[in-house]
Amino acid sequence: MADAAITVEDVRKRYGDKHALDGLDLTVARGTVQGVLGPNGAGKTTLVRILSTLLRPDSGRVEVAGHDVVRRAREVRLRIGLLGQHAALDEELGGRQNLELFGRLHHLGARRARVRADELLERFELGDTGRKPVRSYSGGMRRRLDLAASLITDPEVLFLDEPTTGLDPRGRAEVWSAVRSLVGGGTTVVLTTQYLEEADQLADRISVVDHGRIIAEGTADELKALTGGDRIDVVLRDEGLLGAALALLPMAKDEVSVDPDRRLLSAPVTDRMAALSAVVRALEEAGIQAEDVALRRPTLDEVFLHLTGPDDRTKEAL
């Protein structure tokens, strides 16, 4: 791809016997948001650390913003921003002091570093934090400052490694809106996440990683289509009637998934309206009361399970 911001070819990284990355390929077009989705231990963080020059690959080729991450690490560092899994801030210093410190280390010079710090504090609504040390910030504030720090130089490529892990819903919403505001500015974003909803919300394209390689790639819709289209969900009043309802449904029995905890039956459908009326009629005739009957697109969770198979490790992560 001529306008690729990131090119990763056959990259391998091993820790002892464990292959953290096992021949991973990835191309990210300029100005897009690339989601990297996978369970814990899939290799997401290793990938981000290699892309951001913190870690050398054992083999393979990696180019970021037009430069090789191993041979021209410095050139890459001039053009990237990194938001790691854990806030990479000086906890003793205040927000402004942190941003000025990083600005100076980006060689902005004292005055421009100060101006830039002000801009970013304003933009991420941290202008009133004063000299309060980062230590006393809330999780969401800390993450916003961390994000501001990774944007000091308006990077061409921004890496977000599980940006909302450990945040409460409010903090997550704050980070999401901050990320959305970046897109459109031309920044290329690589976002790793365990949350399927997050990739769905923010990413243009999603790569699903498992065991150190990409196992599927596409838009959220394309990935959802992989599991075979729409589904119908039926939630019953009475858990005891799940078996009876299952026998009634006008679908192949091995395609229907049963979740007793949620009193839920779920089945793939082809003709949406026909399936809906057939299910409702069958339940009515048998006198089985349904709390809810709904048609829906498959969730990325289902896509993920479909792709990775019933692996214990992925089940645990999900």
Added chain:
Amino acid sequence: MSTYALTDSWTMTRRELAHWARQPGQLVVGLVFPVMLLLMFAYLVGGGREVNGDYLDYLIPGMLALTMAFGLEGTMLAVTRDLDKGVIDRFRSMPMADGAVLVGRSAADMLQSALGLAVLIGVGYALGWRAQGGAGAFLGAVGLLLLFRFAMLWIGILLALVAGKPEMVQAVQILIWPVGFLSNAFATPESMPGWLGTVVEWNPMSRTATAVRDLFGPAGQTDGLWPAVVWPLVLLAVFFPLAVRRFGRMSR
């Protein structure tokens, strides 16, 4: 080293100075602790020590050397904290000069140690102790102490990079205390059982303390000087490259 080596190192040093300004309490506690040790040994524990001449003449150089040795803890703690918070990852992902993180650390720690020496020497003067060797000898003594501290600093950086977590510093504290006290800081090796005396004499810290005693004493005594120069240089020759290599290998 890039053209930014100096400015980046200075920026990193200033970061440490900003920490002091933020938390002067920590700095003050670090400075007062050796003073308390000094007072304790001068008047409580070691008051009756049999050494030639005034015990303060013996004790103060020992305390100065001990303070330099214990500086290792402070270095290690600061580096492990940075590692633990991930802030070193941010530094490493920025286009700053390669050595600036470590140079900034050493500059700040050396400054703090110089300050520590000044406070201890000042307290010594208040107690009536006097350096008797003249300005050249005085500067020589301070130079040897800082050289020893510099060696401890790089051992501290290496240990921090190996240990990684701040919790590990406690384990090292348990190790460094015996090293500090198995020295001639408070008592002469002659007053100890034979084998212990040998250990104490070989302790690099003892060599520094002995040389500093000579230099602060009435002029003339300089035969103990060379070990106090050579030992720290040997330690540096071993630990400086190891620490730098270990830091570079964070990308492995």
